[in-house]
Amino acid sequence: MAEPHWRERKKAQTRQRLQEQASRLFIERGYDATTVEQIAAAAGVSHMTFFRYFPTKEDAVLSDSYDPLLVAAIQARPRSEHPVVRIHAAVREGLGAIYAADREALLVRVRLTLRTPALRARLWENQVATRELLAGALVDGEPDFATRILASACLATLTSALEEWVATDGSAELPHLIDDAFAVLREGWRP
Amino acid sequence: MAEPHWRERKKAQTRQRLQEQASRLFIERGYDATTVEQIAAAAGVSHMTFFRYFPTKEDAVLSDSYDPLLVAAIQARPRSEHPVVRIHAAVREGLGAIYAADREALLVRVRLTLRTPALRARLWENQVATRELLAGALVDGEPDFATRILASACLATLTSALEEWVATDGSAELPHLIDDAFAVLREGWRP
DNA sequence: CGACCTCCTGTTAGTCACTAACATGTTAGC
DNA sequence: GCTAACATGTTAGTGACTAACAGGAGGTCG
Numbered sequence A, B: 001m002a003e004p005h006w007r008e009r010k011k012a013q014t015r016q017r018l019q020e021q022a023s024r025l026f027i028e029r030g031y032d033a034t035t036v037e038q039i040a041a042a043a044g045v046s047h048m049t050f051f052r053y054f055p056t057k058e059d060a061v062l063s064d065s066y067d068p069l070l071v072a073a074i075q076a077r078p079r080s081e082h083p084v085v086r087i088h089a090a091v092r093e094g095l096g097a098i099y100a101a102d103r104e105a106l107l108v109r110v111r112l113t114l115r116t117p118a119l120r121a122r123l124w125e126n127q128v129a130t131r132e133l134l135a136g137a138l139v140d141g142e143p144d145f146a147t148r149i150l151a152s153a154c155l156a157t158l159t160s161a162l163e164e165w166v167a168t169d170g171s172a173e174l175p176h177l178i179d180d181a182f183a184v185l186r187e188g189w190r191p
Numbered sequence C: 001c002g003a004c005c006t007c008c009t010g011t012t013a014g015t016c017a018c019t020a021a022c023a024t025g026t027t028a029g030c
Numbered sequence D: 001g002c003t004a005a006c007a008t009g010t011t012a013g014t015g016a017c018t019a020a021c022a023g024g025a026g027g028t029c030g
Helices: A005-028 A036-042 A047-053 A067-076 A083-115 A117-138 A146-168 A174-187 B005-029 B036-043 B045-051 B067-076 B084-117 B115-139 B145-167 B174-189
Strands: none
Touching: A005 A036, A005 A047, A005 A083, A036 A047, A047 A146, A047 B174, A067 A083, A067 A117, A083 A117, A083 A146, A083 A174, A117 A146, A117 B115, A146 A174, A146 B145, A146 B174, A174 B145, B005 B036, B005 B045, B005 B084, B036 B045, B067 B084, B067 B115, B084 B174, B115 B145, B145 B174
């Protein structure tokens, strides 16, 4: 049971190479103009290997590993706080960290995602998945109707902030936009 | 220049026939298991004609004509009311009318849309478009950041209600769910 | 009436994402 | 070494969608 990491490491490398080449090509010549064949070739594998690593072409960009971060950040918040406040704080923390570490990469990625029709199409699934995770992080057991609604509204708010960020081409500060957005959601009810 | 209506009428008929056959086949044998070729054949045309009427296979189901209704309903509300109240009222009115007239058809349609991955994928585009319309109906000129956020949150709320409706398989009353959902959005801030 | 002219449609032949079946080489454990 | 497991490649599909061209049916104008 030596568990030689050799093998796994090689797989991880191939996976990363595919992702890098995909991003590069998507940015260089556009998403639609890039074929899976080309990505695979650029990474030195066949197109079948690509599909063994990513179920669809879109997944080469949309391997969202932020969700666990968010869940942890929510659960770290005292349960006595209002759900929306917990989500707001968690988002500011989680995305804030990524933002601080990797601002430009995040911008490129979000822009590509929001501006490419084929990638936008996947956003719904992502939103639903993230919403379920958020809602699940807020309570024990199955989240109820009300919890899902609040999680939805918060996600919509966050998305609006991201859209605004991309619309300003990253010139605004994302954490600031997020705070503004959640303030609107809150103050919207106390006019 | 007479351009007799029967020409347009024939086109409208073909279009409707395509939509009907598409819906029928999608429900009978599933969305993915139905090919455009089959839809076209069932409607008595070629697959090229199908694509001349609908840009994609999904559009045969997703010809959403509710939006103008919603816009009108919003604008009919006094501008002094809070944006979210206006949207809530408009949605209850607009969707309520469709619900009263065509409950079963609405359920089938919403269920098909929410449960078919390929159709869900299109929902993001629909949401964005509807949000822009809602936001535009709330104010004069270009909606600002805050308005878009509120419109987003309201749409997310409405969507949650529709999902709940489908989840209960239509056993709940949709208008009631919508009222509940908006109440959560409102009361969520006054715990 | 006959010669255009304009839509609408069908035919054909492609591209590309994605899948399934099978073959091959490479490694792990005995 | 031998064998089983596994990563990868090859090949041959299916199906959505597109482009190029051909024909036909209605209306117009000489």
